[in-house]
Amino acid sequence: MGRPTVLLLLLAILTPGAAFHVPPAMKALSSLRWSASSTFRRTVAKNYSVHYIQQKVDHFGFSADKTFKQRYLIADAYWKKNGGSILFYTGNEGDITWFCNNTGFMWDVADQLKAMLVFAEHRYYGESLPFGNKSFRDSRHLNFLTSEQALADFAVLIKHLKKTIPGAKNQPVIAIGGSYGGMLAAWFRMKYPHIVVGALAASAPIWHFGNLVPCGVFMEIVTKDFKRGGPNCSETIRSSWDAINRFSRTGAGLRWLSEALDLCTALTNAQDVQHLKAWLSETWINLAMVDYPYECDFLQPLPAWPIKVVCQYLKNPSVSDAQLLQNIFQALNVYYNYSGQASCLNISETTTSNLGTQGWSYQACTEMIMPFCTNGIDDMFEPHAWNLREFSDDCFKQWSVRPRPAWIITMYGGKNISSHTNIIFSNGELDPWSGGGVTKDITDTLVAITIPDGAHHLDLRARNAFDPTTVILARSLEVRHMKQWIRNFYASLRKKH
């Protein structure tokens, strides 16, 4: 089933405020962007210092020698010059202070690893804008927004730190990242093993490219989460699409829908209905990613195990359309109105404001081509085929660039990565991104850690009293590997001298 052409236009006006105005397939992409920082609101201010380094705008060409200021943060309260280490967060698509404040795992292990924490901002996000407020003006200005350039920034930064911070020179550096940042951490170790001794790649869907995994796997996991959330839950959501479609046939139906779902702006046409359905899909996707075992804040506060709570309202797919959609409304309220303060549901509301939506939209149109699809049978969504041609045309309309879907696999190896070493791939089994992740050991030193009760990079979050045993175990395994890498580094250093 093709995508309605009306959406092609919307893609061209993709802005933070309208990020969900894209079909589910695209949304899954922007969810990746969103997810990494969405899981935190109740951020604890951490004690770090802010720094800047001049980076070449283009590491891979010499005709323009322009530089820009890349921001990075350092926290060295627990750092020991003697026998210490450096944990390097490979910043992803957002403001680095968010990642810094919310990757509690790094703060929790700093003491035992005698570690300096470094958080490097990804170019084109946060304050690290190569061309200031012109950075997103056109494809010429966006031309240097690639994973390769970002990794080169990281490499140059680490060499700079080792050169300028007394005591840092002969210390092992470990890359850590989650989501797209996890992909960067893994790729960083693959491409610059002389700079980082190992990488912890949390919830990194490095195989969600080309045909490496089936395009339906993401939405199937979302669906599984809702199946697990309660009896008939996924079936109820699956039934909702046709119910919406039936209501959408008439003006009266649209009015009823708008009222029943308490929408801030009434639906008036087919395009609005597409938006509504995309927004609903995104909601279910988001719930799957942040199905955490304890109450926590992100866009809106959420209860512990939010899918279970949502599914309490979605127990019966066989009721009337009206009843079914009223139940959906109750479910949505868990997500959008847990605090009870929302006066209406705004389908134009974006999930968070601390992110470079434009940046990720460009990346998703160039290198980060992740095929998504649904068939309505193995998943609870309306069928939607992956259509590269259409996707490419949309990208061209929006950014004047065309995707190169094979490139990432050529560059980073796809499934053929066994010659690399010292990478931990951690994945929560609840996380839809785990479908594109490495969930089985590849070699003794390319290891997979799966967290049965974990959603999107739960292991990178700060320790919590409600952490399931499986994530506690995962973190301790991760630390054990990191300690081994550090020991190996110092052993080989001693051998040299």
Next chain:
Amino acid sequence: MGRPTVLLLLLAILTPGAAFHVPPAMKALSSLRWSASSTFRRTVAKNYSVHYIQQKVDHFGFSADKTFKQRYLIADAYWKKNGGSILFYTGNEGDITWFCNNTGFMWDVADQLKAMLVFAEHRYYGESLPFGNKSFRDSRHLNFLTSEQALADFAVLIKHLKKTIPGAKNQPVIAIGGSYGGMLAAWFRMKYPHIVVGALAASAPIWHFGNLVPCGVFMEIVTKDFKRGGPNCSETIRSSWDAINRFSRTGAGLRWLSEALDLCTALTNAQDVQHLKAWLSETWINLAMVDYPYECDFLQPLPAWPIKVVCQYLKNPSVSDAQLLQNIFQALNVYYNYSGQASCLNISETTTSNLGTQGWSYQACTEMIMPFCTNGIDDMFEPHAWNLREFSDDCFKQWSVRPRPAWIITMYGGKNISSHTNIIFSNGELDPWSGGGVTKDITDTLVAITIPDGAHHLDLRARNAFDPTTVILARSLEVRHMKQWIRNFYASLRKKH
């Protein structure tokens, strides 16, 4: 001792016909370019087919989606679809047909490795010009001439071959290259281990960057070769510079020099004398690189062990200036007039015409910053310090770009490469480039093979009745490693299925 400012200008007019009009330090650079194909003239036409692939001009940016035709050659007479292999020559700075016709080693081992031979032309050389005859127009057009882009071309090409040639898909690919091509082979394995199972990097000075090796090592090895060539040989050359300087003080002296050396164009000023000395230095360097054990052709035919022949004329450093320079003339005649057909010596004569001098000059001004220096004590040349600042200014004048001397080490790891596997670094001990090469095993699978009687990548040349035992042994070791990589590849393939 600084470089005479007059040369700054000359750098800006560097063209194939005047390639030696640069001081020895620069010359050593262009010698690298030159060397790889200079060693062959008596080329045997090989049986290959010519192909082209459309490559992105910029693999690392999406704003310009332009493509160009990269040329490559295939020879598959010995290829076996069942249990075979692919030997992939990572083309360097010149016309690929030269390398194809002259890397006899690959042709010699094709049978026993059941190998398809592929020779890929390096972008900006031969016919593989990204912007046709505008490719060298300015730094904007040259912007895509980097080792990273070249490696990406190779990666894309191999994926294309595996996709399109029936039987190639599940075969191991081995990268092979000499000189700069050897660096590319090694780097290719480091950065794309999912694409090549191993690399033979012959005479690859991957450490001739930054402070990884002393800047004087190259010229010291040249000097050692002449010391070995005969009694007092290097001392005689060392004495020649002052003798030239003394003659150059007067017009009569210049006239005498021009006649004594039988120069096609008389010397008239200090600048000409600098050219003469640079040309002489280049001659000695070239002799050191191609000090092969058998008669062979390159720019001019050369006898076996040419340095030994040259040194027969350079036995006495203590004769009069006039006598000494007349002896130098005799020595030069071995190099420039072995055939006896030259009517005069042309210090504007370039060494070979099949090369992209402009391309290498640009690369030597951007990524490939190899420091060279002489002190006149450990070597037989006039003292000449490495001056990055001056070098950078020259580059800026010539190409409007500035070198980034640290980049190659950041990118490819410098001496910290032990986490990689399956690379053979072969070096001839007579080869001045061996000073920047890997001449000791790093690990079990990063091995060094040294060839005591070998000059510049002698091992890549076709087998010859006069081959010293050491190069025969080296080649058999190389084949043994390659066979092991191939066996390992097939063993792991069987395990998968």
